[in-house]
Amino acid sequence: MAKKVKVGIVGLGRLGRQHAENLASRVPNCELSAICSVVEDEISAFKEKWDVPFSYTNYDEMLRNKDLDAIFIASPSGFHCDQIIKALDAGFHVFSEKPLGLYLEEAEQVMAAVESHPDQVFMLGFMRRYDRSYADAKRKIVNGDIGEPILIRCYGLDPASQMDNFLAFAKANYSGGLFLDMSIHDLDLARWYMGSEAQEVWxxxxxxxxxxxxxxxxAETGAAMVRFENNTMGIFVAGRNSAHGYHIETEIIGTKGSIRIGTVPERNQIVLFNENGAVKKCYDGFLERFEQAYLSETEEFIHCIMEGRQPEVTVRDGVESTRLGYACKQSFETRQLVKVREASLVKNG
Structure with missing residues (x-):
């Protein structure tokens, strides 16, 4: 029987709990051995349900547990950089939710740390690459089904019902802003699909x-237009005021056709006909829409550890997406066209 990979997770918020439950019960050859949170109620509730052997309120203490093989980071964005570097230096394989950090300098620090530990697996949580629909779209693009991709259009809209929660999150300085927190997945997909880095953004x-x-x-709602180095284009819309629910939509237009993903954010195949017309239920949030993708990326992380290989999503993907996200943020704040590489030279702030 294959040895199980023993994992410790930090962060038990909405997404952290989803990851923890996947690690505890849905991923073969994996054992969730430790949980860490500064919220003791989160620890006690999870331990009671899943009987995890070790629990911590101090991250550094969890890193001293040499029974673990890997660390899974699902804490707020502002903690990622420090926690990634500490886990790598302690000898663990590391999975981290996006982003690498709130600032470009932090992302570059993480890249240097990952590159200095080549024998340890590092994976970043760009889960949409593991969603079946998005992965199939990539295969179709590579196959030439739409010719050469020339434009990508992305909508990322959060439910209006979550605005109060987000504002509290942002006011606690846990957020990198609309483009770094929300659009980062779309920016990563754009680089992946268009096969180029961004050149300039408005x-x-x-x-x-x-x-x-x-x-x-x-910004509650924002938009960005990007020119990539190969002269392809990107249009990105992000918002936190979607009345109908969580809406993630992507379109890739090529020289011979186009692909659309998620045009109608339908929860299932049911259509209700009543006095309101034809009604289809929409997704409530990201956990429901990308449930399969979160599980698949976690399975890939464990497989990489067991097989001694690195995942296709690299630390550089995190750095370049952060670079573009920061350029969007700077353009929004200054109301100017921003050259992406020049934006990376500006002191973050």
Whole structure:
């Protein structure tokens, strides 16, 4: 029987709990051996349900547990950089949720740390690459089914019902802003599908329904237009005020056709006909929409450890997506066209 990979996870919020339950019960050859959270109620509730051997409120203490093989990071974004580097230096394989950090300097620090530990597996949580529909779209593009891709259009809209929660999150300085927190997945997909890095970006937006976003210098709804180095184009729309629910939509237009993913964010195949017309239920949030993808990426992380290989998603993917996200943020804040490589030279702030 194959040896099980023993994992410790830090962060037991909404996404952290999903990852922890996958690690505890749904991933073959994996054992969730330790959990870590600064919220003791989260620890006690999870331990009671899953009987995890070790629990911690201090991350550094969990890293001293040499019974573990890997660390899974699902804490708030501002903690990722420090926690990744500490876990690598302690000798663990590491999976981290996006982003690598809130600032480009942090992402580059992580890349240097990962490159200095080549024998340890590092994986970043760009889960959409493991979603069946998005993965199939990539295969079709590589196969030439739409000719050469020339434009990608991405919508990333969060439910309006979650705006209060996000504002509390942002005011606690846990957020990198609309483009770094929300659009980062779309920016990564664009690089993946278009086969090029971004050259320049123009971004706009504001706090339209909730002026609190203007007060924290963020956008409730924003849009960015990107030119890539191979002269292909990207249009990105992100928002936190979607009345109908969680809506992720992607279109890739090529010289001989196009692909659309998620045009109608339907939860299932049911159509209800009543006095409101034909009604289809939409997804409530990202955990429901990408349930399969979160499980598949976790399975891939464990497989990489067992097989001694690195995943296709690299630390450089995280750095370049962060670079583009930061350029979008700078363009939004300055209301100017930003050269992506020049934006990376500006002191983050």
């Amino acid at each position: 971004a706009i937006g504001g706090g339209y329904a909730r002026q609190e976003f203007d007060e924290i210098k963020d």
